[in-house]
Amino acid sequence: MTEHIFQLFEYAFFRNAIFAAILASVTCGIVGSYIVARRMVFISGGITHASFGGIGIAYFFGLNPVLGAAVFSVLSAIGIEYISGKTNVREDSAIGILWSLGMALGIIFVFMTPGYAPNLMSYLFGSILTVGKTDLWLMLGLSALIAGFFIRYYHLILFVAFDEDYARSHRISVNFLKYIIISLVALTIVMNIRVVGIILVISFLTIPQSAANLFTHNLKKMMILSTLIGIIGSLSGIYISYFLNIPSGATIIFVFVLIFGIAKSYQLLSIRAGIKRQVKSS
Numbered sequence: 288m289t290e291h292i293f294q295l296f297e298y299a300f301f302r303n304a305i306f307a308a309i310l311a312s313v314t315c316g317i318v319g320s321y322i323v324a325r326r327m328v329f330i331s332g333g334i335t336h337a338s339f340g341g342i343g344i345a346y347f348f349g350l351n352p353v354l355g356a357a358v359f360s361v362l363s364a365i366g367i368e369y370i371s372g373k374t375n376v377r378e379d380s381a382i383g384i385l386w387s388l389g390m391a392l393g394i395i396f397v398f399m400t401p402g403y404a405p406n407l408m409s410y411l412f413g414s415i416l417t418v419g420k421t422d423l424w425l426m427l428g429l430s431a432l433i434a435g436f437f438i439r440y441y442h443l444i445l446f447v448a449f450d451e452d453y454a455r456s457h458r459i460s461v462n463f464l465k466y467i468i469i470s471l472v473a474l475t476i477v478m479n480i481r482v483v484g485i486i487l488v489i490s491f492l493t494i495p496q497s498a499a500n501l502f503t504h505n506l507k508k509m510m511i512l513s514t515l516i517g518i519i520g521s522l523s524g525i526y527i528s529y530f531l532n533i534p535s536g537a538t539i540i541f542v543f544v545l546i547f548g549i550a551k552s553y554q555l556l557s558i559r560a561g562i563k564r565q566v567k568s569s
Contacts, residue, residue: 316514337389
């Protein structure tokens, strides 16, 4: 069994899948921690589904679907941030509008694409075993960009995430920083669509982070712990999906949920044990 596991590394597609899982865990671990800390899960869901519009438009004009999704997602993210901050439209309403618009445009342009209808299953549900070298280089570049940005501006990001008034009082360009971060969120979503798909990518951005949040409220520690959980869960999911011949993206998310359930159970047992010790000592 062990020998068979290591023999899988002889195949390029499997090595690519492993590297993609690690890089996805890094980007989602960092960006997802910010999302969970700021309670932006619904915004992320809106950006995720809006990206389908970019995929449909790119297919229609014969462009790279990932490029189309990236442009459309970044514009949608900035649009949500701008509309919710500069107009009287509520944030959840702006998200719902752009969410619906993206999905509608995607369906319309895919239907209008000349010739046979393209297979969009890999974009909806992911296909980590088909990730190529170009995807890996793009993911590596994004990982370096996100890691470098969050390390360089960590304290400013911390102020914006938890106390915007304090940040503004220190003449920090809060709106500009928020636009940059939301753009990085959009790019992270797009680059990880190939790994787990549009439908499941939001889970990659929230479940490991929620599990990490059970043990720490420190943003830096949360980023590190959620990245580790992401790596463990995604690699386990890849192996399980390979041997059981089931969809890899869905299996990874299932493992994430299982890890969260174990972490939550451990936390509850620890709390109960602590209460019993207090009762006995009193």
